[in-house]
Amino acid sequence: xxxxxxxxxxxxxxxxxxxxxxLLIGFALTDGFDMGVGALLPFVAKTDVERRMAxxxxxPVWEGNQVWFILGGGAIFAAWPPLYAVxxxxxxxxxxxxxxxxxxxxxxxxYRSKREGAAWRNGWDWALFVGGAVPxxxxxxxxxxxxxxxxxxxxxxxxxxxxxxxxxxxxxxxxPFALLAGVVxxxxxxxxxxxxxxxxxxxxxxxxxxxxxxVAGLVAMAxxxxxxxxxxxxxxxxxxxNAVVPNGPSNPLYSEVTRGGSWMSAYAARPWIAIxxxxxxxGTALAVLGLRxxxxxxxxxxxxxxxxxxxxxxxxxxFPFILPSTVDPNSSxxxxxxxxxxxxxxxxxxxTAIFMPLILAYTAWVYKVLWGKVTEADVTENADTVY
Numbered sequence: 001x002x003x004x005x006x007x008x009x010x011x012x013x014x015x016x017x018x019x020x021x022x023l024l025i026g027f028a029l030t031d032g033f034d035m036g037v038g039a040l041l042p043f044v045a046k047t048d049v050e051r052r053m054a055x056x057x058x059x060p061v062w063e064g065n066q067v068w069f070i071l072g073g074g075a076i077f078a079a080w081p082p083l084y085a086v087x088x089x090x091x092x093x094x095x096x097x098x099x100x101x102x103x104x105x106x107x108x109x110x111y112r113s114k115r116e117g118a119a120w121r122n123g124w125d126w127a128l129f130v131g132g133a134v135p136x137x138x139x140x141x142x143x144x145x146x147x148x149x150x151x152x153x154x155x156x157x158x159x160x161x162x163x164x165x166x167x168x169x170x171x172x173x174x175x176p177f178a179l180l181a182g183v184v185x186x187x188x189x190x191x192x193x194x195x196x197x198x199x200x201x202x203x204x205x206x207x208x209x210x211x212x213x214x215v216a217g218l219v220a221m222a223x224x225x226x227x228x229x230x231x232x233x234x235x236x237x238x239x240x241x242n243a244v245v246p247n248g249p250s251n252p253l254y255s256e257v258t259r260g261g262s263w264m265s266a267y268a269a270r271p272w273i274a275i276x277x278x279x280x281x282x283g284t285a286l287a288v289l290g291l292r293x294x295x296x297x298x299x300x301x302x303x304x305x306x307x308x309x310x311x312x313x314x315x316x317x318x319f320p321f322i323l324p325s326t327v328d329p330n331s332s333x334x335x336x337x338x339x340x341x342x343x344x345x346x347x348x349x350x351x352t353a354i355f356m357p358l359i360l361a362y363t364a365w366v367y368k369v370l371w372g373k374v375t376e377a378d379v380t381e382n383a384d385t386v387y
Contacts, residue, residue, distance in 0.1 A: 036193015038132020140185025279309025
Protein backbone atom coordinates (compact mmCIF):
# COMPACT_ATOMS: atom_id res chain seq x y z
CA UNK A 1 0.00 0.00 0.00
CA UNK A 2 1.23 3.48 -0.86
CA UNK A 3 1.99 5.39 2.33
CA UNK A 4 -0.34 8.34 1.71
CA UNK A 5 -3.28 5.95 1.26
CA UNK A 6 -3.16 5.29 5.01
CA UNK A 7 -5.61 8.20 5.32
CA UNK A 8 -8.55 8.45 2.94
CA UNK A 9 -8.65 11.44 0.58
CA UNK A 10 -11.96 12.71 1.95
CA UNK A 11 -10.65 12.54 5.52
CA UNK A 12 -7.56 14.52 4.54
CA UNK A 13 -9.76 17.15 2.90
CA UNK A 14 -11.78 17.59 6.09
CA UNK A 15 -8.62 17.66 8.19
CA UNK A 16 -7.14 20.43 6.04
CA UNK A 17 -10.41 22.34 6.07
CA UNK A 18 -10.27 22.19 9.87
CA UNK A 19 -6.56 23.10 9.94
CA UNK A 20 -7.24 26.13 7.76
CA UNK A 21 -9.79 27.25 10.33
CA UNK A 22 -7.30 26.63 13.14
CA LEU A 23 -4.67 28.77 11.40
CA LEU A 24 -7.12 31.63 10.80
CA ILE A 25 -8.33 31.48 14.39
CA GLY A 26 -4.74 31.31 15.63
CA PHE A 27 -3.97 34.45 13.63
CA ALA A 28 -6.98 36.25 15.10
CA LEU A 29 -6.14 35.19 18.66
CA THR A 30 -2.50 36.29 18.49
CA ASP A 31 -1.99 39.00 15.90
CA GLY A 32 -5.57 40.06 16.58
CA PHE A 33 -4.65 41.74 19.85
CA ASP A 34 -1.67 43.39 18.12
CA MET A 35 -4.04 44.91 15.59
CA GLY A 36 -6.46 45.80 18.38
CA VAL A 37 -3.76 47.62 20.34
CA GLY A 38 -2.78 49.54 17.20
CA ALA A 39 -6.40 50.54 16.58
CA LEU A 40 -6.75 51.64 20.21
CA LEU A 41 -3.43 53.48 20.44
CA PRO A 42 -4.59 57.07 19.75
CA PHE A 43 -7.46 56.70 22.22
CA VAL A 44 -6.03 54.83 25.21
CA ALA A 45 -2.67 56.63 25.40
CA LYS A 46 -2.46 60.42 25.56
CA THR A 47 1.17 61.13 26.47
CA ASP A 48 4.32 59.90 24.76
CA VAL A 49 5.19 57.65 27.70
CA GLU A 50 1.70 56.12 27.70
CA ARG A 51 1.88 55.44 23.99
CA ARG A 52 5.28 53.83 24.31
CA MET A 53 3.93 51.72 27.15
CA ALA A 54 1.02 50.52 24.98
CA UNK A 55 3.31 49.83 22.02
CA UNK A 56 5.73 47.83 24.14
CA UNK A 57 2.99 45.50 25.39
CA UNK A 58 3.01 44.00 21.88
CA UNK A 59 6.54 44.99 20.84
CA PRO A 60 8.23 41.69 21.75
CA VAL A 61 5.57 39.40 20.27
CA TRP A 62 4.00 41.01 17.19
CA GLU A 63 6.54 39.54 14.75
CA GLY A 64 5.96 36.01 15.98
CA ASN A 65 2.19 36.51 15.99
CA GLN A 66 2.22 37.59 12.35
CA VAL A 67 3.67 34.20 11.41
CA TRP A 68 0.14 32.79 11.72
CA PHE A 69 -0.92 35.01 8.81
CA ILE A 70 1.90 33.61 6.68
CA LEU A 71 1.02 30.05 7.69
CA GLY A 72 -2.62 30.64 6.77
CA GLY A 73 -1.69 32.03 3.35
CA GLY A 74 0.71 29.15 2.79
CA ALA A 75 -1.94 26.61 3.74
CA ILE A 76 -4.40 28.13 1.26
CA PHE A 77 -1.75 28.11 -1.47
CA ALA A 78 -0.64 24.52 -0.90
CA ALA A 79 -3.82 22.77 0.28
CA TRP A 80 -6.49 24.73 -1.61
CA PRO A 81 -4.96 26.07 -4.86
CA PRO A 82 -8.29 27.01 -6.51
CA LEU A 83 -9.27 28.99 -3.40
CA TYR A 84 -5.94 30.81 -3.50
CA ALA A 85 -6.33 31.61 -7.19
CA VAL A 86 -9.96 32.76 -6.98
CA UNK A 87 -9.71 34.76 -3.76
CA UNK A 88 -6.43 36.52 -4.48
CA UNK A 89 -7.46 37.45 -8.01
CA UNK A 90 -10.86 38.75 -6.92
CA UNK A 91 -9.72 40.43 -3.70
CA UNK A 92 -6.51 41.73 -5.24
CA UNK A 93 -6.84 45.41 -4.27
CA UNK A 94 -8.17 44.55 -0.82
CA UNK A 95 -5.24 42.18 -0.27
CA UNK A 96 -2.84 44.87 -1.45
CA UNK A 97 -4.30 47.35 1.06
CA UNK A 98 -3.98 44.78 3.87
CA UNK A 99 -0.38 43.97 2.93
CA UNK A 100 0.46 47.69 2.70
CA UNK A 101 -0.92 48.15 6.21
CA UNK A 102 1.14 45.20 7.43
CA UNK A 103 4.24 46.68 5.80
CA UNK A 104 3.67 50.07 7.40
CA UNK A 105 3.25 48.56 10.87
CA UNK A 106 6.77 47.16 11.38
CA UNK A 107 8.28 50.34 9.96
CA UNK A 108 6.27 52.33 12.50
CA UNK A 109 7.41 50.06 15.32
CA UNK A 110 11.07 50.47 14.36
CA TYR A 111 11.15 54.18 13.51
CA ARG A 112 8.59 55.70 15.85
CA SER A 113 10.98 56.42 18.73
CA LYS A 114 14.11 57.09 16.67
CA ARG A 115 13.43 60.83 16.90
CA GLU A 116 11.91 62.89 19.69
CA GLY A 117 9.84 65.30 17.60
CA ALA A 118 6.14 65.25 18.48
CA ALA A 119 5.03 65.44 14.85
CA TRP A 120 7.33 62.57 13.91
CA ARG A 121 6.08 60.30 16.66
CA ASN A 122 2.44 61.29 16.21
CA GLY A 123 2.64 60.43 12.51
CA TRP A 124 3.99 56.95 13.22
CA ASP A 125 1.36 56.46 15.94
CA TRP A 126 -1.35 57.03 13.35
CA ALA A 127 0.50 54.65 11.03
CA LEU A 128 0.19 52.02 13.77
CA PHE A 129 -3.51 52.83 14.00
CA VAL A 130 -3.91 52.27 10.26
CA GLY A 131 -1.83 49.08 10.46
CA GLY A 132 -4.24 47.72 13.07
CA ALA A 133 -7.60 49.14 12.04
CA VAL A 134 -7.54 48.59 8.27
CA PRO A 135 -6.76 44.84 8.32
CA UNK A 136 -9.22 44.33 11.19
CA UNK A 137 -11.99 45.88 9.10
CA UNK A 138 -11.10 44.35 5.73
CA UNK A 139 -10.72 40.81 7.05
CA UNK A 140 -14.30 41.04 8.28
CA UNK A 141 -15.46 42.48 4.97
CA UNK A 142 -13.81 39.53 3.21
CA UNK A 143 -15.62 37.04 5.45
CA UNK A 144 -18.91 38.81 4.79
CA UNK A 145 -18.34 38.50 1.06
CA UNK A 146 -17.58 34.81 1.39
CA UNK A 147 -20.98 34.32 3.05
CA UNK A 148 -22.72 36.38 0.36
CA UNK A 149 -20.89 34.68 -2.48
CA UNK A 150 -18.35 36.17 -4.84
CA UNK A 151 -19.05 37.14 -8.51
CA UNK A 152 -16.61 34.80 -10.26
CA UNK A 153 -16.89 31.90 -12.66
CA UNK A 154 -14.53 29.19 -13.85
CA UNK A 155 -13.70 28.58 -17.48
CA UNK A 156 -13.61 24.95 -18.74
CA UNK A 157 -9.87 24.89 -18.00
CA UNK A 158 -10.59 26.12 -14.42
CA UNK A 159 -9.30 29.65 -14.89
CA UNK A 160 -11.12 32.03 -12.48
CA UNK A 161 -12.73 35.02 -14.17
CA UNK A 162 -14.25 38.23 -12.81
CA UNK A 163 -16.09 40.95 -14.69
CA UNK A 164 -14.79 44.51 -14.41
CA UNK A 165 -11.41 46.02 -13.51
CA UNK A 166 -9.70 45.81 -10.14
CA UNK A 167 -11.30 49.03 -8.81
CA UNK A 168 -14.81 47.81 -9.62
CA UNK A 169 -14.03 44.46 -8.01
CA UNK A 170 -12.83 46.22 -4.85
CA UNK A 171 -15.87 48.50 -4.62
CA UNK A 172 -18.09 45.49 -5.24
CA UNK A 173 -16.83 44.01 -1.97
CA UNK A 174 -18.25 46.90 0.04
CA UNK A 175 -21.76 45.52 0.28
CA PRO A 176 -23.92 46.33 3.34
CA PHE A 177 -23.77 42.86 4.89
CA ALA A 178 -20.02 42.64 4.25
CA LEU A 179 -19.53 46.05 5.90
CA LEU A 180 -21.50 44.82 8.92
CA ALA A 181 -19.16 41.80 9.10
CA GLY A 182 -16.27 44.27 8.95
CA VAL A 183 -17.70 46.19 11.90
CA VAL A 184 -18.02 42.94 13.87
CA UNK A 185 -14.40 42.04 13.08
CA UNK A 186 -13.09 45.51 13.90
CA UNK A 187 -14.96 45.83 17.21
CA UNK A 188 -14.13 42.23 18.17
CA UNK A 189 -10.39 42.80 17.74
CA UNK A 190 -10.57 46.16 19.52
CA UNK A 191 -12.11 44.32 22.48
CA UNK A 192 -9.32 41.74 22.23
CA UNK A 193 -6.67 44.46 22.15
CA UNK A 194 -8.29 46.12 25.17
CA UNK A 195 -8.22 42.80 27.07
CA UNK A 196 -4.50 42.51 26.26
CA UNK A 197 -3.78 46.06 27.41
CA UNK A 198 -5.67 45.41 30.64
CA UNK A 199 -3.40 42.43 31.26
CA UNK A 200 -0.10 43.97 30.16
CA UNK A 201 -0.34 47.67 31.13
CA UNK A 202 -1.34 49.76 34.11
CA UNK A 203 -2.72 53.14 35.13
CA UNK A 204 -4.69 55.28 32.72
CA UNK A 205 -3.81 53.15 29.71
CA UNK A 206 -5.44 50.10 31.26
CA UNK A 207 -8.39 52.14 32.56
CA UNK A 208 -9.13 53.68 29.16
CA UNK A 209 -8.70 50.27 27.49
CA UNK A 210 -11.33 48.81 29.82
CA UNK A 211 -13.82 51.54 28.98
CA UNK A 212 -13.31 51.43 25.22
CA UNK A 213 -13.06 47.64 25.16
CA UNK A 214 -16.39 47.32 26.96
CA VAL A 215 -18.10 49.41 24.29
CA ALA A 216 -16.32 47.53 21.52
CA GLY A 217 -17.43 44.19 22.96
CA LEU A 218 -21.05 45.33 23.13
CA VAL A 219 -20.86 46.52 19.52
CA ALA A 220 -19.36 43.17 18.49
CA MET A 221 -22.17 41.23 20.18
CA ALA A 222 -24.89 43.44 18.71
CA UNK A 223 -23.33 43.30 15.25
CA UNK A 224 -22.90 39.52 15.44
CA UNK A 225 -26.54 39.07 16.44
CA UNK A 226 -27.72 41.39 13.66
CA UNK A 227 -25.53 39.55 11.15
CA UNK A 228 -27.07 36.25 12.25
CA UNK A 229 -30.61 37.54 11.72
CA UNK A 230 -29.62 39.08 8.39
CA UNK A 231 -27.96 35.83 7.31
CA UNK A 232 -31.10 33.86 8.20
CA UNK A 233 -33.62 36.19 6.55
CA UNK A 234 -31.83 38.24 3.92
CA UNK A 235 -28.95 36.22 2.47
CA UNK A 236 -29.36 33.32 0.06
CA UNK A 237 -27.48 30.18 0.94
CA UNK A 238 -25.95 27.57 -1.36
CA UNK A 239 -26.48 23.82 -1.52
CA UNK A 240 -25.14 20.87 -3.49
CA UNK A 241 -27.86 19.18 -5.54
CA ASN A 242 -25.94 16.23 -6.97
CA ALA A 243 -24.51 13.28 -5.10
CA VAL A 244 -21.42 14.28 -3.16
CA VAL A 245 -18.20 12.45 -4.04
CA PRO A 246 -15.94 13.24 -1.06
CA ASN A 247 -12.89 11.57 -2.59
CA GLY A 248 -13.51 12.68 -6.18
CA PRO A 249 -11.32 14.82 -8.44
CA SER A 250 -10.57 18.45 -7.59
CA ASN A 251 -12.76 19.99 -10.25
CA PRO A 252 -15.55 22.29 -8.99
CA LEU A 253 -17.31 22.13 -12.37
CA TYR A 254 -18.28 18.52 -11.66
CA SER A 255 -20.61 19.72 -8.87
CA GLU A 256 -24.15 20.94 -9.25
CA VAL A 257 -25.00 23.81 -6.92
CA THR A 258 -28.21 25.69 -6.33
CA ARG A 259 -28.57 29.09 -4.73
CA GLY A 260 -31.50 29.78 -2.43
CA GLY A 261 -32.82 28.93 0.97
CA SER A 262 -30.81 29.87 4.03
CA TRP A 263 -27.36 29.13 5.36
CA MET A 264 -29.08 28.51 8.71
CA SER A 265 -30.46 25.20 7.44
CA ALA A 266 -27.04 23.84 8.44
CA TYR A 267 -28.12 24.05 12.09
CA ALA A 268 -31.11 21.78 11.42
CA ALA A 269 -28.89 19.27 9.62
CA ARG A 270 -26.02 19.45 12.15
CA PRO A 271 -27.41 20.81 15.46
CA TRP A 272 -24.08 20.35 17.23
CA ILE A 273 -22.52 23.25 15.32
CA ALA A 274 -24.63 25.63 17.45
CA ILE A 275 -21.79 25.37 19.97
CA UNK A 276 -19.80 27.86 17.86
CA UNK A 277 -22.19 30.86 18.00
CA UNK A 278 -22.91 30.05 21.65
CA UNK A 279 -19.18 30.28 22.33
CA UNK A 280 -19.10 33.53 20.38
CA UNK A 281 -21.83 35.20 22.41
CA UNK A 282 -20.86 33.76 25.80
CA GLY A 283 -17.14 34.43 25.40
CA THR A 284 -17.69 38.01 24.23
CA ALA A 285 -20.24 38.70 26.98
CA LEU A 286 -17.92 37.37 29.70
CA ALA A 287 -15.02 39.37 28.24
CA VAL A 288 -17.14 42.52 28.48
CA LEU A 289 -18.04 41.71 32.09
CA GLY A 290 -14.37 41.02 32.82
CA LEU A 291 -13.33 44.37 31.37
CA ARG A 292 -15.91 46.18 33.48
CA UNK A 293 -14.84 44.31 36.61
CA UNK A 294 -11.12 44.88 36.00
CA UNK A 295 -10.24 41.22 35.71
CA UNK A 296 -7.19 40.45 33.60
CA UNK A 297 -6.19 36.88 32.68
CA UNK A 298 -9.74 35.53 32.57
CA UNK A 299 -10.88 38.47 30.43
CA UNK A 300 -8.29 37.70 27.77
CA UNK A 301 -9.24 34.02 27.83
CA UNK A 302 -12.93 34.81 27.45
CA UNK A 303 -12.10 37.15 24.59
CA UNK A 304 -10.22 34.32 22.89
CA UNK A 305 -13.21 32.04 23.36
CA UNK A 306 -15.54 34.62 21.83
CA UNK A 307 -13.31 35.13 18.79
CA UNK A 308 -12.92 31.37 18.31
CA UNK A 309 -16.69 30.89 18.37
CA UNK A 310 -17.44 33.75 15.99
CA UNK A 311 -14.90 32.66 13.37
CA UNK A 312 -15.71 28.96 13.72
CA UNK A 313 -19.41 29.65 13.24
CA UNK A 314 -18.73 30.93 9.71
CA UNK A 315 -16.89 27.82 8.56
CA UNK A 316 -19.28 25.39 10.24
CA UNK A 317 -22.33 27.17 8.84
CA UNK A 318 -20.97 27.11 5.27
CA PHE A 319 -19.57 23.56 5.24
CA PRO A 320 -18.82 22.06 2.76
CA PHE A 321 -18.63 25.35 0.83
CA ILE A 322 -15.42 27.36 0.96
CA LEU A 323 -16.10 30.08 -1.60
CA PRO A 324 -19.49 30.14 -3.38
CA SER A 325 -20.06 31.88 -6.69
CA THR A 326 -22.99 34.20 -7.33
CA VAL A 327 -22.41 34.39 -11.10
CA ASP A 328 -22.21 30.63 -11.71
CA PRO A 329 -23.12 28.59 -8.60
CA ASN A 330 -21.67 25.47 -10.25
CA SER A 331 -18.25 27.16 -10.09
CA SER A 332 -18.47 27.34 -6.27
CA UNK A 333 -15.54 25.86 -4.38
CA UNK A 334 -16.22 23.19 -1.77
CA UNK A 335 -14.17 21.00 0.53
CA UNK A 336 -14.74 18.05 -1.81
CA UNK A 337 -13.57 19.59 -5.08
CA UNK A 338 -11.04 22.39 -4.45
CA UNK A 339 -8.13 20.69 -2.70
CA UNK A 340 -4.66 19.61 -3.71
CA UNK A 341 -3.95 15.98 -4.49
CA UNK A 342 -4.22 13.13 -2.01
CA UNK A 343 -0.43 12.79 -1.80
CA UNK A 344 0.14 16.52 -1.33
CA UNK A 345 -2.34 16.77 1.54
CA UNK A 346 -0.77 13.75 3.24
CA UNK A 347 2.78 15.10 2.99
CA UNK A 348 1.65 18.49 4.28
CA UNK A 349 -0.11 16.83 7.20
CA UNK A 350 3.05 14.94 8.18
CA UNK A 351 5.08 18.16 8.05
CA THR A 352 2.43 19.97 10.08
CA ALA A 353 2.36 17.20 12.69
CA ILE A 354 6.11 17.64 13.15
CA PHE A 355 6.46 21.41 13.14
CA MET A 356 3.18 22.69 14.57
CA PRO A 357 3.93 21.37 18.10
CA LEU A 358 7.35 23.01 17.90
CA ILE A 359 5.80 26.34 16.92
CA LEU A 360 3.25 26.11 19.74
CA ALA A 361 5.92 25.14 22.29
CA TYR A 362 8.19 27.99 21.24
CA THR A 363 5.31 30.46 21.31
CA ALA A 364 4.30 29.33 24.80
CA TRP A 365 7.91 29.69 25.98
CA VAL A 366 8.17 33.23 24.56
CA TYR A 367 5.00 34.35 26.31
CA LYS A 368 6.19 32.79 29.57
CA VAL A 369 9.54 34.60 29.39
CA LEU A 370 7.88 37.91 28.54
CA TRP A 371 5.13 37.59 31.14
CA GLY A 372 4.40 40.67 33.24
CA LYS A 373 3.19 44.22 32.86
CA VAL A 374 4.87 47.04 30.98
CA THR A 375 5.08 50.01 33.33
CA GLU A 376 5.88 53.67 32.85
CA ALA A 377 9.12 53.05 34.75
CA ASP A 378 10.10 50.37 32.24
CA VAL A 379 9.72 52.88 29.43
CA THR A 380 11.46 55.83 31.07
CA GLU A 381 14.37 53.79 32.45
CA ASN A 382 14.97 52.02 29.14
CA ALA A 383 14.08 54.85 26.78
CA ASP A 384 16.96 54.10 24.42
CA THR A 385 16.25 50.39 24.01
CA VAL A 386 12.45 49.92 23.95
CA TYR A 387 10.10 50.92 21.13
